[in-house]
Amino acid sequence: MQLSFAVNGRDVRLEVAPTDRVSDVLRDRLGLTATKVGCDAGDCGACTILIDGEIACGCLTAVAQVEGAKIETAEGLKENGALDRLQRSFLRHGAAQCGICTPGMLMAAKALLDENPRPDRGAVEDALGGVLCRCTGYRRIVDAVMDAGNSSDAGVIPEAGASVGAAIRHLDGEPKVTGALVFAADRVPDDAAAVRVIRSPHHFARFTIGDKQKFLKAHAGIELFLDASDIPGRNLFGAIPGFVDQPVFAEGVARYRGEAVAAIAGERESVSRIDESDFPVQWEVLEPALTPDDAMNGSMSRLHRERPGNILVRGRVERGDADRALKKAAHTVAVATSTPFIEHAYIEPEAGYAVRKGGRIEIFGCTQAAQMDRDGIAEIMGMDKRDIRVKPSACGGGFGSKIDISFQPYVALAAWRLGRPAALCYSRGDSMRSTTKRHPSRISLKVGCDADGLISGFDFNGVFDTGAYASWGPTVASRVPIHASGPYFMADYRATSVAVHTNGPPSGAFRGFGVPQSAVAQETAFDELADLAGIDRLEFRLKNALRNGQETVSGQKFAKGVGIAACLEALKPAWKTANARARRFNGKADGSRLRKGVGLGSCWYGCGNTALPNPSTIRMGLTRSGTLVLHQGAMDIGQGSNTVITQMAADAFGVPVHSIELVGGDTDLTPDCGKTSASRQTFVTGMAAKRAGEALRKMVLRRANVAGSARIRLAGQSIELEDARTTTTIDLGAIEPNEFGYVFMAEETYDPPTTPLDEKGQGVPYAVYGYGAQLMELTVDRSLGTVRLERITTAHDVGRAINPMLVECQIEGGVAQGIGMALMENYVPGRTENLHDYLIPTFGDMPEFDNIIIEVEDEIGPFGAKGLGEHVLIPTAPSILNAIRDATGAIVRDLPATPDKVLAAIHAAQKEK
């Protein structure tokens, strides 16, 4: 039907299908891609627009219903070409991290501010409560909306040499608040074929694919039917060499619900109209093993021939004699904890497209690891990796899952075969069913201490459900035993782990690689142990905190930089006032249903790959016209590497950060900075950037023969170098550029110094660790088992805060994910495959924040910096469980601590009394 409406003040007239979703019409027909699609079900609010002044989900609105209406989208926010106050406030507060939810947030905020220009926190939360964010923890978004009336706008613009440590705004922030940033699904070429993947609806099934030709003949517009037989190279992908075991298309047997068995490609309309039941696939359902117990002990057959007992890999770290120490211990505590699958739930589902260019393939889409994608696709396509180009789009959240390959092989194969672009945008269901999850865990821990409260024996075993394929299972199994001690000194220690295959989705990388799960056991056990020993819970942690010069459980010693004691010390004032506040409240409210509690959690986390190389290479160059270019390949998935890596490069070279131009992670243009994972970018890529900046500086100074301390000034086509004696000018135009177009260029690589671990897990697994501790205050309703988080005080040792604002952004976002893990998140294949059954925290579920940044300089890290990205979520869940116990005596060990479990635990605790 033909209809007309107005968008951002412009009248449009279109021929549409009446039930087309308004979000699709805006994006696909009008090119207005600031309106994002995150779920197509009204669960995430990313598509929030204004219809006649009222907010609505574009994905739930039939276009026929907007006939004659006025629609407003984020593209219309700018005033006279300049950012409006709300957009500027978002930048000022760092309220946009990955940026995918930002347009929806802005529209909901605009509707509020139009009615109420001075809203309080509660009003902002209520008004924006229908939009989910997975990066920020919401606090800064609320701050930004409340502060939108403020016209003061001076940001921090540091001078040359003063970038490191400056809380500058995100360098890549502006396109996030205008909605102009191009995410994976935002620029599908008009002539692209649509690809659709056919997935197993069963946890475990044999299957046969019927007559493909017949199917193609019967369905006009479908041009390709792809299955395992169509893979030109190796029908496998994986994260870790030696563990590459996941087929692009399953061959005869599908090992998890959501596994790809085939794909079709063709004209978009035809592809989307195909009913799933039309696919010529016959299933023979097999009995699945959905828990490690079933997989290891039952009559379960091997999911992978070469892995008896369905055991993927085991891990072990051991020193001293844990059994003897436990026997000697004055007090011991034994705990058993369990956690479920946890979904990354980034608001941007996987998406992208591929184009064949002669003998090459170019892939555009979201990723955390462009170079790994390139190498993986080359294997699958049987091509030289130089013939694959990966051009990363903006990445709307990753948190670990977008390290692995998802959409890439399907679009590459289809584009190669069709000779025209091929695109694939995952639905929310596709994304949740098929991509990796956090490993479910079952942990048993026995830990003792002597009469003085010093740890005496620690015996840990963790069983991790690694799902149907390896992905990052080996990393989880190796990281956990190294980290299970927490940031404490332990002479007698044994930690073992096993990663077990089941018919669950592949468990892979998710912020913390198993350590958040192990910290739940260790940190909750510490509270009980401290109580048994009669020692204050904070003092107990301080007593045992690892110090400089003490050996870690893997036998590593740091002369400086061990920051956990500083973090715990920093929490002392908050600990005192929080406990007093809780005691006062509980004393007054005796017998009432509300109880306040205070809980602590600590963390440490090694930055970079575990005892394996993981180099980053940074290229920096000066063009003839005087542009300073930084090839920054550390994928910015919202965490801020585009900003902090540039800050470090700027100081190393000696110019203001805002004078640097960025080139992103395009594999044709930018050297490998490794994956955005393992909290490694600030440290590893930061080191490479620092070295590249310093090398480039040396080159320039040498050319002019000036002192090392000379000041560099970029002045158009020339550089001015000023030292104590003279000012020298280099005419860049007079220098012949190299093959990359640079007249000066430096390329530097950094790989952290680690050593392999011996059979007892002893060695140097990481060059740098970061540390942190968090203190949660909450209220428990003892009659309903509900938990209200009130305030969190965080203290994270980042060595050196390259950008204090971005440090806080990371902390708040990590805490939000820790809250989800503690209280609500539970991915059940076949049951919670959407964002209304799978719950992540909303605006109303967050505490107030008080962040204390600790800077205990690292011996190795750039400018003394340590990694932070994963650390921040590790202490949160245990701090919540400890606070619930503090408030009520209730011990919940099976996450998430939903109200039913909390109430049952409260009743159990009351009975015990």
Added chain:
Amino acid sequence: MNFSRPDRLDDALSLLAGGEWTILSGGTDFYPALGDRRPQGNVLDISAIGALRGISEHDDHWRIGALTTWSDVARARLPAAFEGLQLAALEIGSIQIQNRATVAGNICNASPAADGVPPLLTLDAVVRLSCARGTRDVALAEFATGNGTTVLRADELVTDLVVPKAAARGRSGFVKLGARKYLVISLTMVAARLDWDDRGVVTQAAISVGSCSLVAQRLPALERELIGRSVSRDLAGLVKAAHFAALSPIDDVRASSTYRLQATIELVRRALADLAPGGR
């Protein structure tokens, strides 16, 4: 696929008389039900029938038009007996949902967790159904027959909800319990309405519970217990487990059945205490 968007009820009803249609109004259940599929079959978009939107007062009843959105409900000026309904309106999905989702849609979707149903039950709401041949009234309590099923016939449309003035008396409340603050499906929810005379004697009591059985239910045994008592916060003390015998809450990933029942009892107590003078 046929698509029609009439602006008159008669036209919609005659289309329904002539074939099978899927009804579309706010779209907030229509699209999620599709999953990754495209709409198929005939779609009758009733959202343009202006006469079906709005709340009006009549001699002996209040009328809530089928297409009244939950934001309309929340913003309307209504007697205190509707407060529970207005509180529920603010808990249905997000504001984005409330701005488009309709009262009739919530009822016709017939989810056990439909937030609008328990408060409407406490108002003795009657569902008015029309087809080309005529109109019939069905008590809301008899409208839904199970999870996703109702007595609505294929040629019928819900046109109004009628709240008798006899039931639009007293004060009411609504409490929803979920595992997070916003955008959450209820673990359990309770609506309650009480009216009392000048001497403070309870004359009407209407308590209903959603998410704890296939269809939301009133609690008649408890209501009988409350009538004739003096209104005070102590009414909460009269609530006993036996009053909830008809509920059959499920065990699922959101909560255990035991918990749903325990929490419901607690919520009913709180709702009663809040409604009494001096509560809230």
